[in-house]
Amino acid sequence: MQTRVTDLLGIDYPILQGGMAWVSTAPLVAAVSKAGALGIIGAGGMDANELRENIHQVRAITEKPFGVNLMLLSPHINEQIEVVKEERVPIVTTGAGNPARLIDDFSKSGILTIPVVASVQLAKRLVRHGIQAIIAEGMESGGHIGEITTMCLVPQMVDALDIPVIAAGGIGDGRGMAAAFALGAEGVQIGTRFVCSNECQIHPFYKQAIIDSQDRSTIMTGMSTGHPVRCLKNKLTRKFEELESLRASREEIEALGSGRLRRAVCEGDVEEGSVMAGQISGLIHDIKPVSDIIQQMIEEFDNTIAQLTLFQKE
Ligand code: TUI
Numbered sequence: 001m002q003t004r005v006t007d008l009l010g011i012d013y014p015i016l017q018g019g020m021a022w023v024s025t026a027p028l029v030a031a032v033s034k035a036g037a038l039g040i041i042g043a044g045g046m047d048a049n050e051l052r053e054n055i056h057q058v059r060a061i062t063e064k065p066f067g068v069n070l071m072l073l074s075p076h077i078n079e080q081i082e083v084v085k086e087e088r089v090p091i092v093t094t095g096a097g098n099p100a101r102l103i104d105d106f107s108k109s110g111i112l113t114i115p116v117v118a119s120v121q122l123a124k125r126l127v128r129h130g131i132q133a134i135i136a137e138g139m140e141s142g143g144h145i146g147e148i149t150t151m152c153l154v155p156q157m158v159d160a161l162d163i164p165v166i167a168a169g170g171i172g173d174g175r176g177m178a179a180a181f182a183l184g185a186e187g188v189q190i191g192t193r194f195v196c197s198n199e200c201q202i203h204p205f206y207k208q209a210i211i212d213s214q215d216r217s218t219i220m221t222g223m224s225t226g227h228p229v230r231c232l233k234n235k236l237t238r239k240f241e242e243l244e245s246l247r248a249s250r251e252e253i254e255a256l257g258s259g260r261l262r263r264a265v266c267e268g269d270v271e272e273g274s275v276m277a278g279q280i281s282g283l284i285h286d287i288k289p290v291s292d293i294i295q296q297m298i299e300e301f302d303n304t305i306a307q308l309t310l311f312q313k314e
Contacts, residue, residue: 001298004164005187008112008133009091010065012036013298015177016135016166018191019069019093020143020276021045022265023202026057031199031290033064040093044071045262048079055087065090067114072097073144073227085109093135096144096227098122103129116168116189118146118153120160133164135189140170142192142230142278145220151183158184172280174300178308181301190297192278197290203268206275209234213281222257225250229257232275236260 005014015037017024021044029039041054051068058066068089070080073096081102084092092106095116103113107130116135117123123134136157138150146153150169157165167180168189177188194200196207209232220228221240224247231237236256243253257274264273 003186014187030061040067067091138169178304205268
């Protein structure tokens with residue numbers, strides 16, 4: 001499968017594994033890259049040494065391209081920037097902010113910056129800074145999100161930009177991938193589906209919470225703080241709802257969220273922890289190897305496209 005995205009990134013399939021803080025560490029990333037897609041280390045939550053260690057671990061397993069996702073709100077962001085430059089990481093994706101100041105500097109170090117954005121306005125601004133591809137993330141995604149759905153964001157992004165658009169948010173199988181391509185995307189970024197893989201090194205209760213979920217199992221919290229986050233409904237999200245209904249201060253709401261992702265991912269506390277997951281969670285029913293997820297997605301993509309061509313007039 002060749003698109004501008006596979007050409008640019010040097011991968012076999014136009015699939016990126018979303019960089020997920022605490023979740024996408026070296027074993028998952030290496031498995032995804034080894035299988036011909038792009039694995040991405042989620043640097044959010046890592047200090048400089050942990051990030052360097054993860055980069056070395058990926059390189060010990062595969063020579064294929066991989067990326068690092070920099071969460072721009074991370075307290076370790078400046079040291080992480082130095083590490084990706086020193087380690088000559090080929091691809092950096094960014095999230096939760098405007099990466100304009102990094103693009104030129106990274107480019108001089110041979111690093112390709114692919115921003116994750118949730119609006120056409122920021123995307124256009126970043127194109128003027130010289131980016132070569134962008135990830136358009138809809139609000140179906142897990143974690144920190146914007147306001148627009150993938151269905152509406154992707155075609156508007158495609159029309160506004162000349163660079164390839166990678167669709168993210170609400171895609172968990174080959175049908176979703178085909179839908180994204182129908183909207184003009186040339187690649188997809190997948191998060192939640194890869195969480196439920198054998199190679200993903202998180203507490204089993206987190207994976208099980210996704211498997212047990214249905215279509216209406218996620219909720220957006222933290223809207224009043226300006227940093228809305230999607231996760232599975234649980235005791236913690238009910239506390240958020242209560243605080244927000246009482247119009248609690250931003251500080252109070254942010255304090256409630258502190259350390260909660262780690263608690264869910266590492267300790268398996270899926271009631272008091274933040275179980276970040278996308279709306280596609282309800283579609284995920286099993287845990288399987290990364291290579292099976294990718295192969296089945298490509299097969300399903302091909303079948304979907306073949307089915308759709310039956311609609312063509314003679
Ligand atoms: O970054 C993400 N998703 C994330 S980051 C994360 S870690 C976290 N932990 C605790 C609380 C909050 C986050 C979990 N999930 N996705 C990419 C993304 N970026 N979605 C939306 C944006 C975004 C938002 C605003 C990008 C740029 C932006 O720009 C604002 C500006 O400065 O113009």
